[in-house]
Structure formats: structure tokens, C-alpha cells
Amino acid sequence: MKDIFAPNLLQGKHAFITGAGSGINKRIAEKFAEHGAHVSIVGRNIEKSVGAAADIVATGGSAKGFSADVRSFEALSMAVTAACTEFGPIDICIAGAAGNFVAEAKDMSANGFRTVIEIDLLGTYNTFRSVYSNLRSVGADLLAISAVQSVMPTAAQAHVCAAKAGVDMLVRTLSIEWGAQGIRCNAIAPGPVEDTEGMKRLAPEGQSSWDRLLAGIPLVRAASRDEVADLALFLVSGASRYINGTVVAIDGGQSNTGSLPMGNMLVDSLRRDKAGA
Numbered sequence: 448m449k450d451i452f453a454p455n456l457l458q459g460k461h462a463f464i465t466g467a468g469s470g471i472n473k474r475i476a477e478k479f480a481e482h483g484a485h486v487s488i489v490g491r492n493i494e495k496s497v498g499a500a501a502d503i504v505a506t507g508g509s510a511k512g513f514s515a516d517v518r519s520f521e522a523l524s525m526a527v528t529a530a531c532t533e534f535g536p537i538d539i540c541i542a543g544a545a546g547n548f549v550a551e552a553k554d555m556s557a558n559g560f561r562t563v564i565e566i567d568l569l570g571t572y573n574t575f576r577s578v579y580s581n582l583r584s585v586g587a588d589l590l591a592i593s594a595v596q597s598v599m600p601t602a603a604q605a606h607v608c609a610a611k612a613g614v615d616m617l618v619r620t621l622s623i624e625w626g627a628q629g630i631r632c633n634a635i636a637p638g639p640v641e642d643t644e645g646m647k648r649l650a651p652e653g654q655s656s657w658d659r660l661l662a663g664i665p666l667v668r669a670a671s672r673d674e675v676a677d678l679a680l681f682l683v684s685g686a687s688r689y690i691n692g693t694v695v696a697i698d699g700g701q702s703n704t705g706s707l708p709m710g711n712m713l714v715d716s717l718r719r720d721k722a723g724a
């Protein structure tokens with residue numbers, strides 16, 4: 448698709464992106480590279496990070512893959528040091544790594560709940576905290592990837608809803624603490640996005656799940672990864688320079704509707720699965 452922005456909006460900037468080995472964050476990384484950024488791709492699977500970076504380099508962009516699990520502050524700090532040695536101080540940081548599975552709270556272990564809180568919420572804190580001392584002094588932009596679950600309590604998603612609501616408040620709080628230093632901190636909250644691992648998990652029964660999910664979205668379709676990347680680009684560009692501490696929904700209007708259709712679809716699917724149907 449033709450780019451709707453002026454070219455080279457991020458020329459020479461260093462973007463550090465977690466979870467960028469696949470899905471939404473990979474497309475964000477590609478788009479930032481298309482706009483002239485040097486992109487550090489961070490993930491716990493080094494093959495995926497290196498592969499995503501190689502794809503960018505193959506199309507003429509600048510990128511390198513690094514290994515870190517966002518649950519480990521130490522591992523992230525090492526990745527930050529290595530990335531800054533390669534590309535200099537960080538101008539843009541996207542906290543994109545996330546985990547999800549579909550389970551009712553009563554069927555989830557405490558460790559299952561904790562795992563998603565640790566990847567999504569603690570991981571976002573660890574990411575922003577570890578880049579903090581390595582940000583370019585003026586005009587750094589931080590962006591977290593939240594989700595509609597942060598404002599839509601959804602059955603079979605208690606762990607994700609709690610984690611993403613925490614992400615929203617973390618972003619809003621950091622925007623207050625760090626604003627005076629010229630650091631902006633925002634989030635985007637996607638609903639269903641095509642071609643992502645998250646959507647595979649949220650449409651457990653394929654087309655029939657999709658149909659029920661999309662029926663609950665006013666625009667009656669999912670977002671494309673490109674549309675989410677466009678919003679991310681806007682929010683780290685000069686065009687949004689007075690936007691700070693905001694969570695921007697990109698959900699076709701889904702968060703203005705009730706979450707019962709989505710939750711009921713997920714629970715029905717779990718119950719059918721258990722019944723062996």
C-alpha cells in the first residue's frame with residue numbers, strides 16, 4: 448500500500464522495539480525503517496529478532512536483532528547497551544512484547560496469570576526503565592502497545608485485561624513524571640488485527656470465531672498491521688508533538704460497545720473444546 452506520510456519522517460533516529468520479531472511490532476519496525484530509522488529489534492527468540500532485522504536490511508533499511516526476555520530487567524539492560532553501541536542513544540522506544548492465551552480465571556493457575564502480567568505490564572515497565580538513561584536528551588518518544596482489553600472487561604481474558612489496564616496507567620503516570628524532560632509517553636490500544644498471533648488466539652475456531660468477533664465491531668472488520676503501524680508512526684513523529692499521556696484506541700469503535708459478544712465467543716469455544724466437540 449502507498450505510504451500516506453511524507454517520506455523519511457524518522458531519518459537517522461534510533462528506534463528500540465520489543466516484540467518486533469513478528470506481528471504488529473514487526474510491521475511497525477519495518478515502517479520506521481522505511482522512514483529512515485535505525486531499528487533495534489528485541490525479542491526473547493533471537494532467531495526471530497535476527498530474521499526480522501535481516502528482512503529490513505534486505506529491503507535497504509537499517510536494523511539489528513537483539514535477544515532479551517522483557518521479564519528480565521538485566522537482559523533488557525544488556526540489549527539496550529548493545530543497541531546503543533550500534534546505533535547511538537535511543538530516540539524512540541516501543542514496548543510491544545505481549546503474551547496472551549484464552550482461559551477462564553477459574554481454569555488458570557496463579558503462574559499463568561502471573562506470566563501474562565509479567566510479560567505485558569512488568570515487561571513494559573522494564574522496557575521503559577531500561578531505556579530511560581539511554582534516551583537522547585531532548586524529544587524522546589515512548590509508546591506502549593496496550594489493547595481493547597484494558598477498557599473492556601472480557602471473559603477468558605482476566606489476565607490480559609488486568610495487565611493492559613496497568614499498562615495504560617503506567618503510561619499515563621510516566622507521561623507526568625518524564626514530560627518535563629521532553630519525553631513523551633503514549634499508548635495505542637488495538638482491537639483485533641489481521642495476521643497476528645494474538646488474533647489466532649482470539650479466534651480459536653477460525654472463521655466462525657471471526658464472524659462473531661467482527662459482529663461486535665462497528666466497522667465490521669479487523670485492523671491491518673499497516674493501519675496500526677501508521678498510528679505508531681504518527682505518535683512518534685513531530686505531527687503529534689503535543690500528545691502526551693494518551694491511550695489511542697485503534698479498534699474500529701469496538702471499545703464503545705459491550706464486551707459480552709467477544710467474551711461469550713471465547714468461553715463457548717473453551718467449553719466446546721472441553722466437551723470434545
Ligand code: HXC
Nearest residue numbers: 545546547548549550555556558559562594638639644645
Ligand atoms: C491456561 C495456560 C495456557 C492456557 C499457558 N498457560 N497457556 N493456562 N490455559 N491456554 C499457563 C501455563 O500452564 C503455565 O502455568 C503458565 O501459563 C506459563 O506458561 P509457559 O508456557 O511456561 O510460559 P511461557 O513459555 O513464558 O509462555 C508465555 C505465554 C505464551 C503467554 C503463556 O502463550 C506465549 O509465549 N505467548 C507469546 C506470544 C503471544 O501470546 N502472542 C500474542 C500476544 S497478543 P503453570 O501453572 O502450568 O506453570 C496480545 C494482545 C491481546 O497479547 C489483545 C489482542 C486483541
